[in-house]
Amino acid sequence: MNWDDLRLFLAAADAGSMRAAAKVLRVSHTTISRRIESLESDFETRLFERRSDGFELTPAGVALLPVAQSMENNLLGVERQVRGADKELAGTLMVTLPDMFAMYLMGPILFEFMEAYPSIDLEVNESWSVFDLSKREADVAIRFTNNPPEHLIGRQLGIFHEAAYGTEAYLREHGPLETSQTARWVGYGEAAHRERWVASSAFPHLPTVGRFDHVPMQVEAVKAGFGIGLMPCFAGDAVPEFVRLTDPSPRLDVWLLSHRDLRATARVSAFRQFVIERRGYLKTRLDGTLKPPIQ
Numbered sequence: 001m002n003w004d005d006l007r008l009f010l011a012a013a014d015a016g017s018m019r020a021a022a023k024v025l026r027v028s029h030t031t032i033s034r035r036i037e038s039l040e041s042d043f044e045t046r047l048f049e050r051r052s053d054g055f056e057l058t059p060a061g062v063a064l065l066p067v068a069q070s071m072e073n074n075l076l077g078v079e080r081q082v083r084g085a086d087k088e089l090a091g092t093l094m095v096t097l098p099d100m101f102a103m104y105l106m107g108p109i110l111f112e113f114m115e116a117y118p119s120i121d122l123e124v125n126e127s128w129s130v131f132d133l134s135k136r137e138a139d140v141a142i143r144f145t146n147n148p149p150e151h152l153i154g155r156q157l158g159i160f161h162e163a164a165y166g167t168e169a170y171l172r173e174h175g176p177l178e179t180s181q182t183a184r185w186v187g188y189g190e191a192a193h194r195e196r197w198v199a200s201s202a203f204p205h206l207p208t209v210g211r212f213d214h215v216p217m218q219v220e221a222v223k224a225g226f227g228i229g230l231m232p233c234f235a236g237d238a239v240p241e242f243v244r245l246t247d248p249s250p251r252l253d254v255w256l257l258s259h260r261d262l263r264a265t266a267r268v269s270a271f272r273q274f275v276i277e278r279r280g281y282l283k284t285r286l287d288g289t290l291k292p293p294i295q
Helices: 003-015 018-025 029-043 059-084 099-116 168-174 191-199 215-223 266-276 279-286
Strands: 048-051 054-057 091-097 120-126 140-144 152-167 185-188 208-212 228-232 242-244 249-259
Touching: 003 018, 003 029, 003 059, 018 029, 054 059, 091 099, 091 266, 099 120, 099 140, 099 215, 099 266, 099 279, 120 266, 140 266, 152 168, 152 215, 152 266, 152 279, 185 191, 185 215, 185 228, 191 208, 191 228, 208 215, 215 228, 249 266, 266 279
Parallel strands: 091 120, 091 140, 185 208
Antiparallel strands: 048 054, 140 249, 152 228, 152 242, 152 249
């Protein structure tokens, strides 16, 4: 039995179809199918029942699943511990963080770290996707959450606050906002949260147009005079054209996270300490204390 075949079995079971598993693993659908058939041949039984919309595990597949998961966890644990003993300030370090956090706040820190540790090959994944640190999909993660996973070690970097922003030109054309009949909000993020926030703001009567899941796109829309926007203070305060229109309000904690098995890895420890030493820089930008609201 080949461990790689079991790994593909786990990916297929999790994804629900051969094509979805192939996309996750970045291999061809044919490769997945061939390796699953090889595994079924080794066990002399079918592990999946194929259907037009995917497949489901057979009783044999259901029985194999927890065994394969346990094997994977044990192998990954050994690998993490071996890597955790790495004392060299060299090698690849994978860091994942939200794109807007990288763009508007963390860039200077990342560049400074690369200058300070030229032997560490820093790879930055700008994504909201939840990377599994237990499976070494990343070494360090920065995430917005009030409930960080208990199996990870972490340090809170601050609480990110949000406020409303607009350009001076937009305010001249459409203000005062409290009584404006032409101003509007540029939509962003989760609808329920946005609607609650707007309803409790000083401008609840303004309509909302459009919705962007990507903060940089919302920033560009507000810069273009499309409307005013609710956004993180670390993004809004970074744009010279913007005027802050409301006081900051807290949204989510910001955590620096890594797996406990990597706490002795020199490059992980160096990065964690480097970021933690700059908490003051981060905090003032996260909570919006750098830029006062409009009077």
